[in-house]
Amino acid sequence: xxxxxxxxxxxxxxxxxxxxxxxxxxxxxxxxxxxxxxxxxxxxxxxxxxxxxxxxxxxxxxxxxxxxxxxxxxxxxxxxxxxxxxxxxxxxxxxxxxxxxxxxxxxxxxxxxxxxxxxxxxxxxxxxxxxxxxxxxxxxxxxxxxxxxxxxxxxxxxxxxxxxxxxxxxxxxxxxxxxxxxxxxxxxxxxxxxxxxxxxxxxxxxxxxxxxxxxxxxxxxxxxxxxxxxxxxxxxxxxxxxxxxxxxxxxxxxxxxxxxxxxxxxxxxxxxxxxxxxxxxxxxxxxxxxxxxxxxxxxxxxxxxxxxxxxxxxxxxxxxxxxx
Numbered sequence: 001x002x003x004x005x006x007x008x009x010x011x012x013x014x015x016x017x018x019x020x021x022x023x024x025x026x027x028x029x030x031x032x033x034x035x036x037x038x039x040x041x042x043x044x045x046x047x048x049x050x051x052x053x054x055x056x057x058x059x060x061x062x063x064x065x066x067x068x069x070x071x072x073x074x075x076x077x078x079x080x081x082x083x084x085x086x087x088x089x090x091x092x093x094x095x096x097x098x099x100x101x102x103x104x105x106x107x108x109x110x111x112x113x114x115x116x117x118x119x120x121x122x123x124x125x126x127x128x129x130x131x132x133x134x135x136x137x138x139x140x141x142x143x144x145x146x147x148x149x150x151x152x153x154x155x156x157x158x159x160x161x162x163x164x165x166x167x168x169x170x171x172x173x174x175x176x177x178x179x180x181x182x183x184x185x186x187x188x189x190x191x192x193x194x195x196x197x198x199x200x201x202x203x204x205x206x207x208x209x210x211x212x213x214x215x216x217x218x219x220x221x222x223x224x225x226x227x228x229x230x231x232x233x234x235x236x237x238x239x240x241x242x243x244x245x246x247x248x249x250x251x252x253x254x255x256x257x258x259x260x261x262x263x264x265x266x267x268x269x270x271x272x273x274x275x276x277x278x279x280x281x282x283x284x285x286x287x288x289x290x291x292x293x294x295x296x297x298x299x300x301x302x303x304x305x306x307x308x309x310x311x312x313x314x315x316x317x318x319x320x321x322x323x324x
Contacts, residue, residue, distance in 0.1 A: 004075070005174055005207050006038040006061065006094075011070035013060055017281060026281050030056040032231040034070070035307075038175065041201065043208040045218045045239075047254070048228035049277060054211045055099075057228075058177045061209065062094050063087055074174075092122050095168035099180035101160035105152040111138075111163055112148040118171050133170060140203075141166045141196065158189035162196070169200065177209045182217060194221055215258045219243055227251045230280060230288040233307055237315035247317040249293050287320065295321055 013031040031053045038044045046054045059065045061072055063079060072080040079090050098104035105114060115134045119125055125133070135145050141162040152160055161181060168176050178197070182190040198221065200206060212218050218225060219239065226236035227250065235248040246252045253271040273292045278284050284291050290300040299320050307318040 003039045004037050005040045006209075007071075007073040008034060008036050008061065009071040009073075010035055011057070011060055011072065012068045013056055013065065014068055028281050029231050029283060030280060031060065031067075034228075034231075034233055036226060036233065036236065038207050038209060040174070040207055041205045042223040043201070043210055043221055044224045044226070045210040045212060045222040046226050046228055047212055047215060047218050050213060051277060051280070052228040053231040053280075054213075054228055055179050058096070058179050058209060058211050062096050062177055063091070064096075088122075092171045093174045095171060095173040095176050097161070097164050097168050097176060097178045097181045100184050101157050101164055102152075102184070104164055105160060107152055110149055110151055114152075114163065115148070115167055115170055118167060122171055137166045137170045140169070140200070156189075157185050158192060161185065161189075161193055165193075165196065165200070169204070172204065173206070175207045175209065177211070179211045180213070181210075183212070183214065190217065197221060215243075215254060227254065230278060230283055232288060232318070234289065234319070235317045236307070241315045245315075247315070247322055248289075248319050249295055249321070250289050287318075297321075 011031055011034040014027045014029045017026045017028050019026065034057055036044065046057060048054055060067050067080055070080065071078055074090055074093060077090065079087060112134055115137060116130055119130050119133065134148060138145060138147055143159065143162055152163070155163065182193050185193060194217065197208065201208065210218065210221055222239045224237065225239050225242045226233045227248065229250050235242060235246065235251045242251065243255065246255055253273050256269060256271040271294070275292045278288065278291055286302045287300040287305055290296045293300065297320060305318045305320050307316045309316050
């Protein structure tokens with residue numbers, strides 16, 4: 001437990017949906033009973049289809065939105081129930097890199113001012129100290145000092161994401177939540193940014209919560225992986241075990257869709273899921289995946305499976321198939 005940096009217990013979040021002035025209000029269940037733990041210096045990845053609750057989970061951990069129930073612990077402090085004033089010192093320790101490098105930077109601010117903003121909020125530095133930290137951080141992420149006096153529109157997508165990483169890193173956090181940080185970039189630039197993430201992790205002993213739908217990216221950067229479906233974690237464990245021996249049918253379907261280039265051996269069987277993702281406003285009873293599962297049983301439609309250890313304690317799966 002000494003190595004655990006962030007621990008989440010039974011986190012739940014729903015949003016009120018308004019369909020029209022004369023229709024009954026409904027609630028959209030975005031995150032349901034999510035539990036996870038991230039150790040110091042490791043990369044924990046959340047994967048799944050769009051709309052499964054990955055980004056909402058990231059924002060709950062960073063306290064950008066408030067959970068309906070559940071607990072978020074940063075080491076020995078429960079931060080999910082702190083006031084805005086009380087949470088401020090902990091905000092320094094958890095920073096975020098957003099998906100879109102074009103929308104996440106203020107187009108009216110120069111890079112120097114973008115990087116100075118978190119320093120002004122959290123630290124009381126002199127002008128000289130602030131300038132030194134900004135220039136050092138630009139060098140760390142591979143940008144020159146002249147970049148500080150340019151506007152975001154003068155940079156490429158990869159360079160803008162480097163600026164976003166510098167902004168997250170400048171307060172020297174313990175955890176960075178990276179929400180689809182390379183999905184908007186070209187493939188060649190993606191590899192540069194992923195390698196930068198890995199280099200920074202070694203240099204600063206950073207922990208990452210890496211949110212992505214791209215399993216090839218997740219395989220490259222992760223230590224642990226959790227697979228989400230309709231707001232719930234359906235499988236989690238060390239990257240090698242999840243990728244080499246997936247237990248949940250949904251995980252198997254996702255992995256079967258990853259293209260394999262240059263590897264010899266038997267051809268991988270493609271698992272095609274039928275039907276659309278169910279509505280989180282009105283999720284299915286029992287197992288939420290049973291409407292699309294090729295191995296559905298009668299019990300799947302009636303009883304919800306819970307995440308539990310399968311074979312060993314660090315590889316967990318929520319599926320009735322493993323129970324039977």
